[in-house]
Amino acid sequence: MSPQSLHILLAAPRGFCAGVDRAIQIVEKALEKYGAPVYVRHEIVHNKFVVDELKAKGAVFVEELTEIPDDGRPVVFSAHGVPKAVPEAAKAREMFFIDATCPLVTKVHNEAERHFRMGRQIILIGHVGHPEVIGTMGQLPAGAVVLVETVADVEKLEIEDQSNLAYCTQTTLSVDDTTSVVDALKRKFPLIVGPQKEDICYATTNRQMAVKEIAPRVDVLFVIGAPNSSNSNRLVEVAKVYGCAKAFLVQRAVDIPWQEMGGAVTLGLTAGASAPDVLIEEVINALKAKYNVTVEEVAITKESVIFNIPRLLREAEDHRALPLPASATSQ
Numbered sequence: 001m002s003p004q005s006l007h008i009l010l011a012a013p014r015g016f017c018a019g020v021d022r023a024i025q026i027v028e029k030a031l032e033k034y035g036a037p038v039y040v041r042h043e044i045v046h047n048k049f050v051v052d053e054l055k056a057k058g059a060v061f062v063e064e065l066t067e068i069p070d071d072g073r074p075v076v077f078s079a080h081g082v083p084k085a086v087p088e089a090a091k092a093r094e095m096f097f098i099d100a101t102c103p104l105v106t107k108v109h110n111e112a113e114r115h116f117r118m119g120r121q122i123i124l125i126g127h128v129g130h131p132e133v134i135g136t137m138g139q140l141p142a143g144a145v146v147l148v149e150t151v152a153d154v155e156k157l158e159i160e161d162q163s164n165l166a167y168c169t170q171t172t173l174s175v176d177d178t179t180s181v182v183d184a185l186k187r188k189f190p191l192i193v194g195p196q197k198e199d200i201c202y203a204t205t206n207r208q209m210a211v212k213e214i215a216p217r218v219d220v221l222f223v224i225g226a227p228n229s230s231n232s233n234r235l236v237e238v239a240k241v242y243g244c245a246k247a248f249l250v251q252r253a254v255d256i257p258w259q260e261m262g263g264a265v266t267l268g269l270t271a272g273a274s275a276p277d278v279l280i281e282e283v284i285n286a287l288k289a290k291y292n293v294t295v296e297e298v299a300i301t302k303e304s305v306i307f308n309i310p311r312l313l314r315e316a317e318d319h320r321a322l323p324l325p326a327s328a329t330s331q
Contacts, residue, residue: 002292003290003291003292004291004292005265005291005292005293005294006264006265006266006267006287006291006292006293006294007265007266007267007293007294007295007296008266008267008268008269008284008287008293008294008295008296009214009217009218009266009267009268009269009296009298010269010270010280010295010296010297010298011207011210011211011213011214011268011269011270011298012210012297012298012299012300013203013206013207013210013299013300013301013302013303014207014210014269014270014271014280015224015271015272015273015275015276015277015280016273016274016275016276016277017201017202017203017204017273017303017305018203018303018305018306018307019079019102019103019104019105019201019203019273019307020045020079020102020273020274021307022079022100022102022103022307022308022309023044023045023078023079023100023102024044024045024050024054025309025313026044026076026098026100026309026310026313027040027044027054027059027076027100028054028057029309029313029314030074030076030098030313031054031057031058031059033313034073034074035058036057036058036059037058037059037060037073038058038059038060038073038074038075038076039059039060039061039062039068039073039074039075039076040054040059040060040061040062040075040076040078041062041063041064041065041075041076041077041078041082041086042061042062042063042077042078042080042082042131043061043078043228044059044061044076044078044079044100045078045079045274046225046226046228046229046230046232046274047225047226047229047272047274047275047276048226048251049251049252049275049276049278049279050274050276059076065086065089065090065093065095068095070093072096073096074096074097074098075090075095075096075097075098076097076098076099076100077097077098077099077100077101078100078101078131079100079101079102079105080101080102080105080130080131080132080135081101081102081105081106081109081131081132081135081136082099082101082135082138083134083135083137083138083139084138084139085138086138087099098310098312098313099310101135102171102201102307103307104171104199104201104202105132105135105136105171107199108136108168108169108170108171108195108199109135109136109139111166111168111195111196111199112124112136112139112140112145112168113139113140115166115168115193116140116144118164118166119164120164120165120166120193121144121146121159121161121164121165121166122140122144122145122146122165122166122167122168123145123146123147123148123157123165123166123167123168123185123192124136124137124145124146124147124148124167124168124169124170125147125148125149125167125168125169125170125173125178125181125182126147126149126169126170126173127149127170127173127230128147128149130170130230132170132171132172132230133147133170136168136170146159148181148185149181150181151180151181151184153181154181154184154185154188155184155188157188159189162189162191163191165189165191165192165193166192166193166194167182167185167192167193167194167195168195168199169182169195169198169199169200170199170200170230171199171200171201171204172200172201172204172230172231172234172273173200173204173230173234174208174234174237174238175200175204175205175208176238176241177237178200182194202303202305203231203273203303203305204231204234204273206300206301206303207231207235207270207272207273208234208235208238209300209301210270210298210299210300211223211235211238211239211242211268211270212238212242213298213300214268214270214298215238215239215240215242215243215244215247215268216242216243216244217243217266217268218244218266218267218268219244219246219263219264219265219266219267220244220246220247220248220260220261220264220267220268221239221244221246221247221248221267221268221269221270222247222248222250222256222267222268222269222270222283223235223236223239223247223248223249223250223270223271223272224250224251224269224270224271224272224275224279224280224283225249225250225251225271225272225274225275226251226272226274226275227249227251229272229273229274229275231272231273231274232249232271232272232273232274232275233249235270235272236248236249239268244268246260246264247268248260250283251279252279252282252283253282253283253285253286256283256286256287258290267287269283269284
């Protein structure tokens with residue numbers, strides 16, 4: 001008996017974004033230039049496969065600088081960004097640190113600081129406890145930033161001086177949900193100032209648009225990504241809203257929910273911005289073992305954004321381990 005046919009609609013863009021690619025390169029180049037270990041504060045990006053690959057090469061992941069010995073080894077800050085207190089603590093200990101914060105997250109940090117200098121109360125739209133939110137709020141003194149997550153949070157807000165307000169957003173939110181929250185802010189606070197250019201990053205927006213395109217056309221949809229990846233979780237939510245009730249987050253091929261595949265003829269497939277291509281291939285190969293698979297890529301746009309890694313690492317002409325600069329930092 002021949003296997004059942006399964007047509008895969010492969011969303012594009014999908015997978016790694018420029019900020020994630022840059023952050024991973026920073027850790028890899030630091031390992032090549034300075035040798036192991038290279039310490040990384042927090043997961044460099046939210047993907048276990050990527051983290052495990054870097055661990056195998058000599059990266060040591062910690063949650064706080066206090067876990068790092070004073071051995072002079074390089075320390076990398078994750079793509080999500082860190083509160084100002086972190087580099088300050090690193091400088092106080094004369095650590096050699098390299099900042100892998102995504103440039104689009106740094107843009108939000110700079111916006112928040114600009115609003116603060118202009119005397120504005122800042123409202124940040126984001127998820128409580130997410131590292132990016134912690135990093136953005138940590139750019140300014142306590143109380144300077146108020147966090148909201150939903151329209152209901154906006155309705156409960158009480159701001160004394162409503163003439164000096166500005167808002168920023170986490171870069172990896174649902175475009176639709178964020179629009180609703182922004183609209184609620186503008187209704188309640190007509191004088192509120194927004195970013196000159198939208199904070200939600202191009203990659204988040206593009207991946208959500210691609211899912212919107214394929215979701216109504218498929219029986220089941222898989223988003224390859226980690227449970228702690230904000231942008232991956234948003235893709236699952238978007239798929240459900242836009243017509244595919246059976247949308248699932250899948251970390252690896254072993255996590256495929258086979259019990260949900262009964263009768264499926266068409267499957268949508270995408271990957272969050274921190275999921276590598278190899279995991280997409282792994283899932284497709286697992287499906288090929290059970291189905292007669294055909295793949296059709298559905299591309300809504302082509303991405304060409306590239307972010308340079310710090311000059312200190314670009315200038316590494318060879319891959320031999322080099323001595324560390326004395327008490328250096330790289331921003």
